[in-house]
Each structure stands twice: as structure tokens, then as C-alpha cells.
Amino acid sequence: xxxxxxxxxxxxxxxxxxxxxxxxxxxxxxxxxxxxxxxxxxxxxxxxxxxxxxxxxxxxxxxxxxxxxxxxxxxxxxxxxxxxxxxxxxxxxxxxxxxxxxxxxxxxxxxxx
Amino acid sequence: xxxxxxxxxxxxxxxxxxxxxxxxxxxxxxxxxxxxxxxxxxxxxxxxxxxxxxxxxxxxxxxxxxxxxxxxxxxxxxxxxxxxxxxxxxxxxxxxxxxxxxxxxxxxxxxxx
Numbered sequence: 004x005x006x007x008x009x010x011x012x013x014x015x016x017x018x019x020x021x022x023x024x025x026x027x028x029x030x031x032x033x034x035x036x037x038x039x040x041x042x043x044x045x046x047x048x049x050x051x052x053x054x055x056x057x058x059x060x061x062x063x064x065x066x067x068x069x070x071x072x073x074x075x076x077x078x079x080x081x082x083x084x085x086x087x088x089x090x091x092x093x094x095x096x097x098x099x100x101x102x103x104x105x106x107x108x109x110x111x112x113x114x115x116x
Numbered sequence: 117x118x119x120x121x122x123x124x125x126x127x128x129x130x131x132x133x134x135x136x137x138x139x140x141x142x143x144x145x146x147x148x149x150x151x152x153x154x155x156x157x158x159x160x161x162x163x164x165x166x167x168x169x170x171x172x173x174x175x176x177x178x179x180x181x182x183x184x185x186x187x188x189x190x191x192x193x194x195x196x197x198x199x200x201x202x203x204x205x206x207x208x209x210x211x212x213x214x215x216x217x218x219x220x221x222x223x224x225x226x227x228x229x
Contacts, residue, residue: 037218039220041157044222045222045223046118046120046122046207046209046220046222047218048118049217049219052217054215093157093159097214099214102166102172103161103172104149104161105161106159108157109158111157
């Protein structure tokens with residue numbers, strides 16, 4: 004069974020700052036990782052994914068994430084945030100070939116002007 | 117942008133009443149998921165389908181929910197007898213297959229009074 008942990012429930016930064024949202028997973032096999040964003044009152048929107056290859060993956064709106072097998076992590080980063088990046092971010096995992104996606108508890112990012 | 121359509125956006129039911137929500141997955145997506153998201157942003161996987169067949173479901177769904185994804189008709193999720201604890205955002209999602217991006221609808225917010 005795969006599990007996902009997002010250790011920071013809330014992160015507050017200023018516009019223009021860099022940010023890293025942390026995600027750690029637990030699963031013994033081959034895994035598929037992704038990040039989603041949820042603005043208030045809406046469904047989730049896909050940001051990026053990792054399955055294999057280059058451990059640093061680029062997503063939409065300047066987001067990137069880095070997979071680390073040794074740390075069991077898939078942290079999300081952005082070099083310079085905008086106020087519109089304020090939202091809840093979810094890390095998600097599924098076993099390779101699996102259909103069930105398991106979500107973390109989310110990190111609420113607040114970007115102050 | 118996701119083309120998963122969920123109706124209604126808001127649903128208010130009394131305890132003991134049936135509550136039914138619908139989802140039209142993206143065209144060409146054979147895999148459909150239902151998740152329940154509570155006020156703490158926590159996701160609970162409910163059920164998934166591939167075409168018309170149930171792939172996985174949790175015990176609660178099997179006992180208290182009725183779900184289907186008929187061909188050429190919207191998918192549906194129905195709570196047979198609503199309870200206060202069922203108040204949540206119900207998210208439908210679809211994907212082309214395993215380990216691919218999952219596209220979410222905007223959700224149906226159920227309030228059980």
C-alpha cells in the first residue's frame with residue numbers, strides 16, 4: 004500500500020520568493036508521482052508528474068519537482084511565486100500500472116503581496 | 117483544462133434522504149474515479165471504474181453508495197441514505213489509463229442537514 008505525507012499544512016511566503024512544498028511517500032515498488040493544485044471551491048488541476056527518467060520534472064506555471072528515491076521524496080518548487088499561486092497543493096502517488104491514486108493531506112500556500 | 121463535468125455543483129439533503137450526483141468523464145477516458153474530500157481537504161477514495169466495470173471500491177461505498185458508469189450515459193454516485201458525516205465535496209475524475217494524468221471535475225458539494 005502506498006502512502007503520501009505532506010509535512011507542512013500551511014506555507015506563507017511573499018510574492019517573488021521561492022518556495023518548496025514537501026512530499027514524502029512510502030511504497031516498495033515502482034511508483035508514479037504527481038502534483039495537483041486546487042483553488043478554493045474548485046476541482047484539482049494537474050501540475051506535473053514523474054514516472055522515470057530525469058528526476059527533475061518541469062510543470063505548468065514555472066513549477067518543477069525533483070524525485071529522490073533515497074529520500075522517498077518528490078518536493079515541489081517554484082523560483083518566484085505570484086499571488087495567484089495561492090492555493091492548496093496535493094502530492095499524489097500510484098503504483099505503476101495501478102489505477103488507484105492516493106493523495107496527501109495537502110499544503111495550503113499563501114502568497115502575500 | 118479539464119472537461120469532466122459534474123452536476124449539480126451544490127446539493128442539500130436531509131438525513132435519510134437519497135443524494136445523487138452525476139459525472140460526465142472526458143471523452144475517450146475509460147477510467148473514472150470518485151473521491152470524497154472533507155472540510156480538512158483530506159481525500160477518501162470511494163470507487164473507480166474502467167468502462168462500465170468496477171475496479172476497486174471501499175467498504176463504505178459498497179454498503180451505502182450506489183455507483184455506476186453506463187455506456188453512453190453519465191456516471192453517477194448515489195448515497196442511499198444520507199448522514200451528516202457525508203457532507204463533503206465529491207470529486208469525479210477520469211483518465212486515459214493507469215499512471216496517466218487524472219482530470220478532475222469541479223465537484224458536487226453535498227450538505228446533509
